[in-house]
């Protein structure tokens with residue numbers, strides 16, 4: 001069950017100063033938290049532009065449906081206004097208030113018409129119209145809510161698909177330089193916030209529509225008072241703009257914290273065995289406590305900000321109502337009906353301002369998520385894998401007839417670092433077996449990554465059958481490669497599912513045949529559930545050697561033109577290694593095999609051995625020929641391993 005991994009946890013666990021470790025994490029979190037707060041924010045800046053990019057996309061996707069939705073909203077607002085409007089004559093008719101409606105436009109005509117009707121009909125008629133309007137509005141509202149959700153979810157699906165595809169199409173170098181958990185955070189919490197931001201923006205549009213229509217009705221009822229309310233509302237919104245700025249700053253630190261939280265948690269659970277075996281639980285607990293505290297503080301600050309902003313609107317609302325009532329009664333001497341209207345207008349309009357403010361603050365908190373999405377997507381597009389630029393459908397696999405050649409290939413990981421591969425030239429004939437050996441860090445895996453086209457040479461080129469491995473040929477070439485990495489990966493599914501992943505229509509007998517070739521037949525057939533055994537997270541329920549053999553069987557099942565094994569037999573015992581050697585010998589005539597092995601007994605049957613040192617090929621030739629050169633690097637490596645081989649220790 002030897003779980004192998006290379007992550008930051010592992011690096012940290014190697015540090016004996018466990019408590020210093022947690023301090024470093026504390027500092028990192030503090031810096032990242034403060035960075036989130038200290039960033040100079042301009043809500044009118046590029047972040048807002050990114051929100052508009054996505055709104056434009058939403059518009060592109062929904063087109064006419066968005067306008068229908070808007071129209072629906074307007075209808076609802078109009079009905080809301082009519083409902084409110086009808087209340088006035090109703091109250092007059094039933095005598096709740098003694099009001100003079102002659103100065104209110106339209107109402108006076110309606111009252112006059114109603115006076116001509118038989119008295120017993122008036123109230124039922126008005127109430128029926130009122131009921132019809134309110135019910136109609138409720139039905140429309142229901143429809144609009146469903147439409148809104150449908151629009152949001154369609155947009156969410158688009159965002160998910162588009163983001164996932166864009167990330168998947170980025171090249172390997174991009175993934176090397178990025179924290180993988182940031183993609184998980186983006187596809188989960190950050191997209192949820194983007195969804196919330198879009199929802200809030202739609203809500204803002206709805207609220208604005210409602211507000212404008214209600215302002216229209218209010219202007220009809222009493223334009224001077226409406227203008228006063230409007231002036232106060234706008235002034236108040238202007239003086240509350242710092243709340244929006246602070247909400248965005250808190251949104252920034254929320255994004256940082258989500259990403260750090262997910263990165264840390266992922267790392268720790270991937271490295272749980274190291275944590276438990278080295279008793280590092282407490283240092284990680286300290287980190288977890290710190291980040292939880294920061295998340296808590298962040299959310300409390302956000303709620304406090306929103307509550308303070310609403311409190312200010314609440315206080316302003318009371319002060320203004322008191323002032324209006326005083327002015328209306330004592331200074332303007334308005335009628336009871338008019339006063340009723342003033343209170344109704346105020347009661348309807350003022351909450352609109354505070355809800356608009358609240359919505360704008362919520363949009364501001366989600367803007368950093370839009371910005372993050374935009375940033376990662378742009379980086380992915382800039383690092384788009386050459387093959388994905390050419391192929392939108394799965395291309396056909398390529399058959400290699402002649403050779404794979406490296407012509408004077410040089411490569412470095414970062415532009416400021418030294419070359420990792422230096423002027424390598426070599427040729428691997430089709431259907432032969434080549435072994436790449438060398439000390440740790442010599443550049444073997446990098447060479448293989450260049451061969452597969454995961455990395456692009458800085459100088460020189462890789463040629464397949466004399467044709468450069470470029471964006472036109474790479475997609476087909478990748479289809480013909482099976483690669484078994486140093487850390488064999490299995491999905492948390494059954495052995496059968498893991499096999500079908502590479503060949504969906506494979507038959508049971510083909511699976512057993514591949515398992516047989518990979519020396520796995522015996523142990524799989526002895527498992528109580530056979531092929532249906534679930535292997536656990538990354539294959540954790542299997543031993544390291546068993547995992548390697550299943551992954552090897554999966555690679556063979558694909559029937560590739562090129563089979564690449566990067567330290568794929570390191571965890572096997574001598575008996576199983578011998579079985580795999582025989583299998584490779586059998587496969588050799590049908591496919592090109594490239595093997596990286598520290599254990600030199602694995603490559604005894606190789607047609608060609610390539611010895612790397614510091615990224616250069618220092619020896620190349622048949623196994624026996626290089627073994628005979630006892631002063632050469634290969635001869636020395638062999639001499640070093642031979643005693644161990646003799647005593648069966650490797």
Ligand SMILES: Nc1ncnc2c1ncn2[C@@H]1O[C@H](COP(=O)(O)OP(=O)(O)OP(=O)(O)O)[C@@H](O)[C@H]1O
Pocket residue numbers: 176413414420438439440441442443444445446447
């Ligand atoms: N992602 C990376 N970024 C920067 N440098 C890297 C990266 N991956 C590898 N290197 C460096 O490139 C050099 C060659 O690494 P590589 O993994 O190819 O060696 P290797 O021969 O396969 O080693 P091993 O046998 O230990 O797996 C090493 O010095 C390593 O530090």
